[in-house]
Amino acid sequence: MTTTATPTSPSDPPRSLDLPLVSVGMGAVLLAQFLSALADNAILIAAFAVNKANGTPQLDGWLQGVFFVPFIVLAPFAGPIADSFPKGRIMLLANLLKLAGACFMALGGNAVLAYAAVGIGATLYSPAKYGILSQLFRPEHLVRANGMLEGSTIAAILLGVKAGGALADDSIAWAFGSVIACYALATVANLFIPRLAPEKVSATFAPALLVPRFARALAQLVGNRDARFSMLGTSIFWGSGTTLRLALFAWVPVALGIDDNATPANLMGVLSIGIVGGAVLAGLWVSLAKVNRALLGGLLLGPLVVVIAMVHDLHTAYAVMAAVGVCGGLFVVPLNALLQERGHESVGAGSALAVQNFFENATMLLFVGAYSAVRAAGVEVGPAVLGFGVLLLVLLGAIAAGRLHGGAAAA
Numbered sequence: 001m002t003t004t005a006t007p008t009s010p011s012d013p014p015r016s017l018d019l020p021l022v023s024v025g026m027g028a029v030l031l032a033q034f035l036s037a038l039a040d041n042a043i044l045i046a047a048f049a050v051n052k053a054n055g056t057p058q059l060d061g062w063l064q065g066v067f068f069v070p071f072i073v074l075a076p077f078a079g080p081i082a083d084s085f086p087k088g089r090i091m092l093l094a095n096l097l098k099l100a101g102a103c104f105m106a107l108g109g110n111a112v113l114a115y116a117a118v119g120i121g122a123t124l125y126s127p128a129k130y131g132i133l134s135q136l137f138r139p140e141h142l143v144r145a146n147g148m149l150e151g152s153t154i155a156a157i158l159l160g161v162k163a164g165g166a167l168a169d170d171s172i173a174w175a176f177g178s179v180i181a182c183y184a185l186a187t188v189a190n191l192f193i194p195r196l197a198p199e200k201v202s203a204t205f206a207p208a209l210l211v212p213r214f215a216r217a218l219a220q221l222v223g224n225r226d227a228r229f230s231m232l233g234t235s236i237f238w239g240s241g242t243t244l245r246l247a248l249f250a251w252v253p254v255a256l257g258i259d260d261n262a263t264p265a266n267l268m269g270v271l272s273i274g275i276v277g278g279a280v281l282a283g284l285w286v287s288l289a290k291v292n293r294a295l296l297g298g299l300l301l302g303p304l305v306v307v308i309a310m311v312h313d314l315h316t317a318y319a320v321m322a323a324v325g326v327c328g329g330l331f332v333v334p335l336n337a338l339l340q341e342r343g344h345e346s347v348g349a350g351s352a353l354a355v356q357n358f359f360e361n362a363t364m365l366l367f368v369g370a371y372s373a374v375r376a377a378g379v380e381v382g383p384a385v386l387g388f389g390v391l392l393l394v395l396l397g398a399i400a401a402g403r404l405h406g407g408a409a410a411a
Contacts, residue, residue: 019136019194021144026136028088028192030152033129035186036095037156038163039179040122043102045164046175047111048249049261053172057249059112061372064246064364066112067119071361074123076214077205079347079354082127084201087135088193090128095190097121099183106176127353134340135196139288143337147283150333151276154325158272165265217347218355221339226291227352229403230339231359233298236399237332239363240301240392241271243371244308244324247388250381255312263314270318274325281326282333291338295400297330302393309386 019025044063051059071078082090101117133145167175221227248264256263278297286293304324311317343352374384 018138021137021141021148024192025194026145026148028189029129029132029136030148032091032095032186032189032193033149034152034156035182035189036091036098036125037153038160039098039102039182039186040118041157041160042164042167042175042182043105043115043118043179045161045261045265046168046172046179047105047115049165049168049175050111050172052261060246060249061368062112063115064242064368066116067122068361068365068368070116070119070123071126071357072365074120075354075358076207076210077354078123078127078357079214079217079351080205080210081124082131082354083199083351085198086195087128087132087199088190088195091125091132091193092187092190094121094123094125094128095183095187097124099180099187102176102179102183106173106180123357126357127351130336130340130353131199131343132193132196134343135199136194139341142341143287143334144283146337146340147279147333150279150329150336154272154275154279154329158269158276161265161268161272162262165260165262168261214351214355217351218358220347221343221352221355224342226338227342229399230335230342231356232399233294233335233396234332234339234356235359235363236392236395237298237301237328238360239367240305240388241328242364243367243388244271244305244385246368246371247381247385250375251308251385254381256314256317258314267317267321271321271325271328274322274327275329275332276325277322278326278329278331279333280329282330286330286334288334288338288341291334292403294331294334295403297327298396299400300327301331302389302391302396305389305392306386307389309382309389 044067047063048057048060051057051063098118098121101114101121104117105111105114129149130146133142133149137145163178164175167178221231245268248267252264252267253259282294301324304320304327308317308320308324311320339352339356343355347355371384371388374387375381379387
């Protein structure tokens, strides 16, 4: 029998179920997220391998781009949808859409179109998976709950990129078969998530009304210094991570002299392990009241990316990528929790996450587009990564300076 959270009054947001962190409901969320994220990453590596085998690596940037575009275009709708229906059911439907895209690609359909369908599913999935946490747990448990969810996600990324690289080197068919199985199992796990009441029911999904509403939610969150800090920080982090992932497939053959799919996938996996460690550290050391501590991780990201550009040894590359991951996890997990709490208090957690996705995916599209343009202009991958690290240092330094200058939460 599922449990439903109900509002205390028609105008109040639904109270949390106040679940313990170790519970069937949280276990279902973590398992569904793990399987879905694993498949998201494995299918991308498999698609990269197909492009490499076909002699069309320039399509890798297009694959990344079509995944981001739905997050931007559908941003006004994703939040209201997540807040207007039980979030567990939205996650289930989103996984079914991802499953359809994977099947289409496996059957030989256009990879760009298929991955766009996966992107649409992810667009609907994201505000639901994060927004559900503020309905399941009290505010004081949100950082740890986020750490658990982020840890599940990163573990899935680790296994997804490693399995995707290994399977793609051996058999593209096995790679796609594994992806389809993971999406199917994720939909089953979604059925065990508590059936929560809608958080903020939308009276309409008409674009003429939702686009202005999204603009107002965006303005409201940008006007809140905590929410603004969170969105800027997480956007730059994920923009840099996506660009680094794309760069690795060009950097590894040049810097390390290794020409396969497994090595860049393994480096991405080590990065993921580091993020898991950073997420654990954040859960132990950073609270919403002391969220400024997360800045330490952010400020170290730029210098570490600069170091990557100078590395020519595989073991050193693993060590630096692990350090990047630890700093990234320490930085991004508390910022996610901060935005969820501020969004739950104002526009609704789902709408807040949709706004965050808009910022993050616009940043990822911008970063990947800039990197692709620089490479198309003839800049070698080493100098491109070096310049990217310097840019990252400047951007995160500016965010830290603005945060500390404004009298932020205690460190």
